Amino acid sequence: PFGTDLPTAKHLNQVVNKTFRERDTYRIDHYLGKETVLNLIALRFANSIFATNWDHNCIDHVQISVAESVGIEGRWGYFDDAGQMRDMVQNHLLQVLSLVAMEPPTTLDADSIRDEKLKVLKALRPINKSNYQQSTVRGQYIGGFVNGVEVPGYLDEPDANERSKTETFVAIKAQIDNWRWAGVPFYLRTGKRMPAKTSEVVIYFKRQPHNLFGDSFANLPPNKLVIRLQPDEGVEVTVMNKVPGLTTSGSMDLQKSNLNLSFSEAFQGERIPDAYEKLLLEVMLGNQALFVRRDEIEQAWSWVDSIISAWDSSSEPPEPYQAGTWGPVESIGLLAKEGRAWYQSKAVK
Template identity: 50%
Template sequence: MMPLNEPFDLVLFGSTGDLSTRKLLPALFSLYADARLPNEWRLVALFRREHKDFIETLHKSVGVKHDLNDKKLKSKWASFTKHVVCLSFDATEPDNYGELKELVEQQADSNKIFYLATPSALYGKICNGLAKARLNSLKSRIVLEKPIGSDLASAKKINQLVCRHFKEQQIFRIDHYLGKETVQNLLVLRFANTIFESQWNQKYIDNIQITISETLGVEERAQFYDHVGALRDMGQNHLLQLLCIVAMEPPARFNPDAVRDEKVKVLRALRVLGDQDVQKKVVRGQYSSGISNGVAVAGYLDEEGVAPSSETETFVAMKVEIDNWRWAGVPFYLRTGKRLVHRACEIVVHFKEVPHSIFDLQHKNTMANKLVFRLQPDEGIRLKLCEKKRGPGVSVRSTELSLSPDYLNRKHIPDAYERLLGDVISNNQTLFVRQDELIAAWEWLDPILKHWDESEQEPEPYIAGSWGPAAATLLLAKDGRLWDETSSPLQESMLNEGEE
């Protein structure tokens, strides 16, 4: 990887928040440890209240990912902390931004990156404060975390406030799933190999499934989550962004606007869901008590910080259709949920069965080809094929071919935030969400949210440690299909060995 050469100040709002300590700060240190940052840079950590122990907090968060007792990294850590500046700062007070301006203008020639790791309700106030202090120059960039808004109206309002002070080319709306290695490999696999792109259409593909499953509950995010839910938290951004990457047409060139133009076309081609469609094609659920990873866990309504009568969904599954020539008649099944059986993120492309098989197949309905993109936990790409069993006669079994064996051999694969933070610093917007993308996603989702608000239908309960509510299984069963729920490549190989 090439180093990032231009000096910069990274001004981090919400420096001690969960996102910063778990993701952003370790990612910044990774870039530094790999010698990918310029000689001149600073992390300007902002706190609403005085925080004297920030370096200790920083050490703990970075230490989760890196062994800071290692001699080489220990030296890197010592020099890394010299680039850190702390400032007690209340982002809601406009008069405070003058002090921030004095600090960042100490390095007049550096790029100013304002990272808003805060609730989106604060985005407008922060942008107003930055503009009042004239910190929104052309050398400034602003990074916005999801979810941006809670519905179409609020998303438009927030974006109008931000765009009033920053140009679109200065705004980086981050969706960290787009920074994952396998997502970018999906683009290369599709657009650099005719063997796949020629088959990437309704003639050869039966259905595509996208699953983001979590074993955790709401943990310490209950107060936030109870006002958001699974559809806003994961559906509006992660699921739809992955859908766009899978379904987009080949861009004319690999640059930010060409790629994002094609993603917007997908969102605008999504079939709009009316009230009856929502009832038939969208499932929402809420976990009840059960067993997760061998431990008894409480139901959602018993979680601390959750309203006793809450109707917030912790699971959502959808059947989505794209009205264009490439995907006519191909259903996309999307689902995400908490307290499910396994933690995973997968895109599974199910190819159609051969029109006529000349072989006796033991499990005909499982023998169709599959291409699996696994984003987590064991990242990689697998292609399911049919082959002859060893031995006399001609007996067919399914097998898998790994298309990413080098993943297993690499000591360090840049994680999503490490890659995206590097892209912000280098001013590359390819893997970030443009304003029209964001609005198009909310326009499609808004009818679902409105239907839920206006109807009396409650989320369907499902037992913690399961694959979600029964209605999610029926969503595919009525189409004669099943969810792909293979837990790991190893499990399938063991099953195949058992057939021998």
């Protein structure tokens, strides 16, 4: 991360800007170089089927999950000071959230896009001591098995401090206080020692107001748009279809189907560049659209610092979760109390 909190980020920005102009400064977040993250802009603004249904009228909620199967990989000294919130949420997850939620930019130039992303970050409802228990879950992995291999718990890693309360898992219910997203929760989830390495954005659309097919399908599931950032980059839409065949009941049998676009299959022969490869080329071209502006970083830190401060004020340790699982059971409750559930990634066979 760029800094460890808002004051250090501001200090770093001041040091950099003493020598380099903002237009000559390229702050890298490698998630912004991923093809599927870039495709969020095309998906939203080049397709009217999505552009006209991308708001609180049609969307029930949004999930953004970034799971890692690895642990701290010998980086105890760094990670115990950072934690998953600073390491992943402040940068990667909030950048993805801002692209999912931003208003249409006037053009595709750097400042038009970054202006809209900044508006999203400013509209995030504060999470602080008064509401963090209802809006966040933090966890710390204990020993378990990942992909059939036994792994140690966080406090059993080499050089570990047995009293550490550093989080290796974070789940957040975020709210964006603007017209487009009023009442639509954004659920963020990221953690280490989870079952698989996978990053996904899942858009859950609202259910139909009336079910015509109650005789055969009592509870129509919502349509979903799944954007796979990694692995098997692609886009998948879940829809309902009639089951072919004859019936004498007068009802119509339905079945859930997936319309799947895999980038590797759709663009055969096209090499998908590495994220850093893309970003380094953009630096050489002088294009800042895929880089984080100073005010974006500081606004993100402002929101994240409030959550970390609330956690630090509590004597409660992070909730334990077994390595190889999807995090603490409390993270399930974050959605379950509102009748929702985390999307089950297909990356885990």
